[in-house]
Amino acid sequence: MLFRKKKEKQPSNISMMDNKVNDDFVAEKVTKIKDEDVELVMDNEEAISQKLSNASPLRKYAELGKIMFAMLKDVKKGNYPNVPWFTIASIVVVLLYIFNPLDLVPDFIPGIGYIDDLAVLSIGMGWIETDLHKYLDWRLANGENA
Template sequence: MLFGKKKNKKSSNIAMMDSKVNEDFVEEKVTKIKDEDVELVMDNEEAISKKLSSASPLKKYKELGKIMFAMLKDVKNGTYPNMPWFTIATVAVALLYILNPMDLVPDFIPGVGYIDDLAVLSIGMGWIETDLHKYLDWRLAEEKEA
């Protein structure tokens, strides 16, 4: 297991039809991520970015998606080596989940199709917020030096 269970974990359940997206669901997916899955995210950057841009409920995550892709690229090419695997795996799960049109609530269902995508993004971002801020601080410092 990549990480231990969190103590006193509050479950962020978001009910959707007959299914629930919660922290346990996302955590289970994160623990199963492999290097090949991260490569799959990188190979599908354009499709994921397009979905973030074109799906009305996901548009506010467009910039966040750009940051996550930049972070993965910097980790992959070794310019930012300080990223825990848990954070990389969480980003991969969130972006792969968005890419998948047939997830817990299929995206083509009007009004509710993106609720589960938003839930997975929100849960994941809550877990890695600190690492995202560290990465952005590092990027700003790098830009000042250049």
């Protein structure tokens, strides 16, 4: 296994506008992530990054996506050890969900197609924000451009 698994974390109590997209939904998906899913995200990095950059509601999160990909790469290479599996799985769920055009609210619906993507991104970020900050601090301490 590429990454160590961590005990399941209790989902937070973030309230969501759409009751279909909530912590329980995302938590369920996170617990089902496997190493193959991590590889799927890595293989589709360019397409996911392009979607983040080209979709108006998601554009401001493009840089965040780059940081997530960089973290996954450093963990996979063994450069940045001791990342909880829950963090890796959360990143994978968020990126795969954004990549999927036919999710709970299909992306091609004008005006509301990205609401669920933003909700999943917000939930995931709420769970892993501390780990992303630690990663960025590590990159700065090691002289890498953040």
